């Protein structure tokens with residue numbers, strides 16, 4: 001029974017944790033602006049340069065050192081742009097959304113790691129990677145243009161599949177599925193990065209909802225902070241503080 005039930009469980013988790021395109025707004029994704037001018041917070045040290053070098057003090061925040069694989073052989077321009085997006089948008093998102101209690105520290109971006117279809121055989125990647133990019137020219141990880149990203153639990157923690165073009169809060173959405181083990185979707189909670197993708201959102205939605213502002217109270221998905229994040233990290237606090245500029249995040253590109 002156990003042997004038979006495991007694949008079914010995995011399939012169920014995949015389908016629950018995938019983000020389908022249910023967005024109501026159309027148009028091109030507007031890229032985020034990187035760190036820009038950081039608000040000086042308790043741990044911040046002033047303004048960011050926008051170059052991807054954060055200046056915030058990590059203090060005792062939990063560091064995430066992730067390995068990012070690129071399934072096809074990507075041009076160096078894509079690798080550079082994506083490394084910059086990780087150093088700026090994604091690093092800002094993790095830092096801000098966790099209120100300075102987690103940050104992206106040392107990242108490795110490995111090019112040309114094709115082991116077969118990410119969608120059909122994610123287990124081929126899960127031992128070595130935390131994130132895998134596929135379909136570099138697309139906003140979708142499947143050819144049918146219905147799934148734009150996915151997270152699933154693995155022995156490393158989680159595996160995230162991303163397309164080559166990533167709207168700026170899509171990463172945080174999948175990050176919550178993986179890191180905070182939040183499986184229920186809440187596409188219509190518009191104050192939260194767990195809401196559906198809005199391609200032309202004017203600024204990153206670098207936060208998760210709580211019981212005070214969740215727009216889906218009483219549902220299984222309600223209250224990201226109290227019901228998921230603080231259950232995963234019971235020693236964290238949730239005060240809605242702005243932690244200021246994110247700490248330095250480095251990305252090493254491996255060709």
Ligand SMILES: [Zn+2]
Pocket residue numbers: 186189192193194208209210214222223224225
């Ligand atoms: Zn939420």
Ligand SMILES: [Zn+2]
Pocket residue numbers: 186189192209210213214215216221222223224
């Ligand atoms: Zn919510």
